[in-house]
Amino acid sequence: MKARIAVLVSGGGTNLQALLDAQVAGALRSGEVVLVVSDQPGAYALERARSMGVEAVVLTEDFEAQLRDLLEARDIDLVVLAGFMRILSAAFTADFDRRIINVHPSLIPAFCGKGFYGLRVHQAALDYGVKVTGATVHFVNEVPDGGEIIAQKAVPVHPDDTPETLQRRVMEEAEWVLLPRACEMISQSLNKGATVECQ
Numbered sequence: 237m238k239a240r241i242a243v244l245v246s247g248g249g250t251n252l253q254a255l256l257d258a259q260v261a262g263a264l265r266s267g268e269v270v271l272v273v274s275d276q277p278g279a280y281a282l283e284r285a286r287s288m289g290v291e292a293v294v295l296t297e298d299f300e301a302q303l304r305d306l307l308e309a310r311d312i313d314l315v316v317l318a319g320f321m322r323i324l325s326a327a328f329t330a331d332f333d334r335r336i337i338n339v340h341p342s343l344i345p346a347f348c349g350k351g352f353y354g355l356r357v358h359q360a361a362l363d364y365g366v367k368v369t370g371a372t373v374h375f376v377n378e379v380p381d382g383g384e385i386i387a388q389k390a391v392p393v394h395p396d397d398t399p400e401t402l403q404r405r406v407m408e409e410a411e412w413v414l415l416p417r418a419c420e421m422i423s424q425s426l427n428k429g430a431t432v433e434c435q
């Protein structure tokens with residue numbers, strides 16, 4: 237049986253698209269995205285989900301309580317944060333221990349934690365002058381971007397990069413590769429009832 241995956245989004249949803257494409261290609265086969273939840277009514281990710289026949293729900297009021305009900309009702313095994321900009325409470329992350337993963341657009345522990353999201357992460361990397369950045373997939377715990385690392389991939393920074401060009405390269409070369417792989421690996425482990433081993 238496939239692991240039932242819920243993807244939480246806030247914006248464009250290119251990482252969600254990478255997961256849906258991986259399903260079509262058969263690279264993500266041990267799990268299936270059955271639910272997409274956005275905290276932003278206008279998120280384009282909602283359209284991406286619906287166009288692939290995946291249930292897409294907007295939750296704004298009382299977010300965590302409603303999310304809990306929905307995850308239980310849909311019998312969700314794994315929650316994937318893919319461009320989800322809200323920080324989940326310690327109580328919530330504890331209740332879903334090692335069942336929530338996040339993709340972050342830097343090599344954690346660099347440029348991460350509260351206030352580091354989206355283009356701000358790439359701006360900070362450029363401001364610092366790093367020559368290599370990348371993406372990280374990690375378990376989610378009570379510390380923003382602080383849970384155990386599952387996978388990372390490095391990406392070069394070019395001298396003429398803007399936050400936008402760097403973001404695009406990190407997405408293409410790292411995020412869209414790592415996230416489907418991590419979902420497949422964790423789905424396999426969940427199906428076997430095994431503990432997930434980090435790489």
Ligand code: GAR
Pocket residue numbers: 245246247248249250251252281318319320321339340341352353354357407411
């Ligand atoms: C992605 O780069 C993702 O890693 C980042 O926001 C972007 C969302 O893009 N997430 C964070 O910064 C969370 N800390 P998407 O909506 O096109 O997947």
